[in-house]
Amino acid sequence: MNCPGCGQLMQQHSLEGNYGIQVEIHACHSCSGFWFDRKEHLQLTPGSTLELIRLMGPQRSASALPQVLSCPRCGERLVNTVDMQRNTRFNYLRCPQDDGHFITLFQFLREQLEPGHPSSHPARSLIEVGLSALQDILAAL
Ligand SMILES: [Zn+2]
Numbered sequence: 001m002n003c004p005g006c007g008q009l010m011q012q013h014s015l016e017g018n019y020g021i022q023v024e025i026h027a028c029h030s031c032s033g034f035w036f037d038r039k040e041h042l043q044l045t046p047g048s049t050l051e052l053i054r055l056m057g058p059q060r061s062a063s064a065l066p067q068v069l070s071c072p073r074c075g076e077r078l079v080n081t082v083d084m085q086r087n088t089r090f091n092y093l094r095c096p097q098d099d100g101h102f103i104t105l106f107q108f109l110r111e112q113l114e115p116g117h118p119s120s121h122p123a124r125s126l127i128e129v130g131l132s133a134l135q136d137i138l139a140a141l
């Protein structure tokens with residue numbers, strides 16, 4: 001699958017999710033974006049979230065996303081979706097047919113770190129385990 005953000009080939013990773021399910025994600029190492037089928041990122045365990053961040057590593061890419069991104073599944077134009085969780089605003093690009101969504105590492109971390117988010121507990125343990133790694137990544141963005 002090619003990255004909707006920059007067109008590079010994305011790498012598929014299988015991570016452990018909650019309830020023993022396998023979560024398939026596509027990661028772009030060029031622009032630090034992820035494609036999740038449906039809402040799968042909500043299913044990631046703390047270990048998987050950390051693994052995801054480790055997979056990406058600190059990135060130096062600061063290139064802006066194109067104005068129009070297309071769904072890698074159906075080709076429909078992705079819809080910029082903004083969610084507000086308490087005081088934190090984050091956005092991602094969603095397929096209008098619910099094939100999935102594209103989110104950058106920065107937005108993903110912001111979402112995970114949000115206290116009101118369902119996966120806030122994983123995020124807290126994530127901070128404890130990899131605070132310095134996170135800071136490295138955020139500094140590089
Ligand atoms: Zn990309």
Ligand SMILES: [Zn+2]
Pocket residue numbers: 071072073074075076095096097098099100
């Ligand atoms: Zn689609």
